Amino acid sequence: MAFQIGVMSDSFLCKSIEEGLEKSAEVGASGVQMYAVSGEMAPENITEKTIQSIKRCLKEYNLTVAALCGDLGGHGFERADDNVWKIEKSKKIIDLALTLGSRVVTTHIGCIPEDKNSETYGIMQKACQELAEYASERDAFFAIETGPEPALRLREFLDTLTVKGVGVNYDPANLVMVTGDDPVKGVYTLKDYIVHTHAKDGIQLEKSDPVEVYGFFAEGGIGDINLDRYFKEVPLGQGQVDWDSYLKALSEAGYNGFLTIERECGDNPFADIQMAVGFLKSKI
Numbered sequence: 542m543a544f545q546i547g548v549m550s551d552s553f554l555c556k557s558i559e560e561g562l563e564k565s566a567e568v569g570a571s572g573v574q575m576y577a578v579s580g581e582m583a584p585e586n587i588t589e590k591t592i593q594s595i596k597r598c599l600k601e602y603n604l605t606v607a608a609l610c611g612d613l614g615g616h617g618f619e620r621a622d623d624n625v626w627k628i629e630k631s632k633k634i635i636d637l638a639l640t641l642g643s644r645v646v647t648t649h650i651g652c653i654p655e656d657k658n659s660e661t662y663g664i665m666q667k668a669c670q671e672l673a674e675y676a677s678e679r680d681a682f683f684a685i686e687t688g689p690e691p692a693l694r695l696r697e698f699l700d701t702l703t704v705k706g707v708g709v710n711y712d713p714a715n716l717v718m719v720t721g722d723d724p725v726k727g728v729y730t731l732k733d734y735i736v737h738t739h740a741k742d743g744i745q746l747e748k749s750d751p752v753e754v755y756g757f758f759a760e761g762g763i764g765d766i767n768l769d770r771y772f773k774e775v776p777l778g779q780g781q782v783d784w785d786s787y788l789k790a791l792s793e794a795g796y797n798g799f800l801t802i803e804r805e806c807g808d809n810p811f812a813d814i815q816m817a818v819g820f821l822k823s824k825i
Contacts, residue, residue: 544788544825546740546818547572547607547801552810558582558591559598566602568815569822573599574647574737574801577609577634584633592640599642607799608645608684608710608737609638616759617651618668619661628668631683632675644681645737647710651759652689652752653698666698669707676706682736684708688715689755692727699734709734711791712803713782714741718772719751725786732794740800740821742780744773777802777817788824800825 548570550561558581565573575582581591599606611634613627634646650669654662672683687695687709699707709731713724728735749771757766778784802817804810 543797544791544821545571545605545607545797545799546821546825547574547605547799548814548818549574549610549739549801549803551576551610552802552804552814554810558595562595562598562602562604564811566604568811569818570604570802572605572607572799572801574608574610574799574803575606577611577637577646578613578630584630584637587637595641606638606641606643607801608643608647609634609641611635611646611648611683612686613648614759616756617649618665619651621664624664624668628671631672635676635679635681635683639679639681645684645708645710646676646682647684647686647737649689649755650685652755653694655690655694657697662698666701669698670702670704673702673704673706677704678706682706682708684710684737686710686715686739687712687727687731688719689751691720691722692716692730696730696734699731705734707734708736710737710739711735712739712741713787714739714743714774714780717781718743718745718774719749719754721745721748724782725790728787728790728794728796732796735791735794735796737798738791738796738800739803740777740817741803742775742777742782742784744775744780745771746773747771774804776804776813777820784820784824 548565550565550573553564555561716722716724
């Protein structure tokens, strides 16, 4: 299995970009994913000095930018009024990714409706078509993160786009925790679109409504819902993702890119990420 191991450098909760890159190298990763939506990494804020500093650190620590995270929050691309600025900013994040040597920007687009004739479906489709065309012209990808809908519905949505500039950021834990979809079977369903993956694990405690769950996130945690009742993120190998079968499926699907470790909770993210790197190295 010819995979590369990456980490979300922001998961270390460091005070500077450079420190996050240093810790990424320290745990043994060969690639990093960085958020590029706010602060000094946002495309409207980043300076040439910061770009050169990042490039120096990448070279010093022998790291590659696996992807940038361009998740602009809210309801993704479900609302036409929001899409005007979100699409333009997303394009700038793609440009920044290319400047830093990556061809992938990951994002959440919202919850794809089951009804293909719904207004929301059409709005999301139009936004993704524009993003797909922009990325395709630059040999790059916007990668939709799995989770809000079953893999088959995401595949059918992607098949409606006329170019391949929108792909998939495959997160097996999201499928397990929220959708209750089989992350191994989903690889074969989405194999033509996977351009990046998140290495994360989790447990579904009780079935939930993905629209309600992601709506809770979209509204900034406002609402009467207790997420701890439904699912739990856990360290790699301690959840319901069958890693041997999952990695075998990725390999059979022809994917040989990054397994980027994302740790969104826990008291000691450095220890959890370091353990995760060791876990993946033992599997590949």
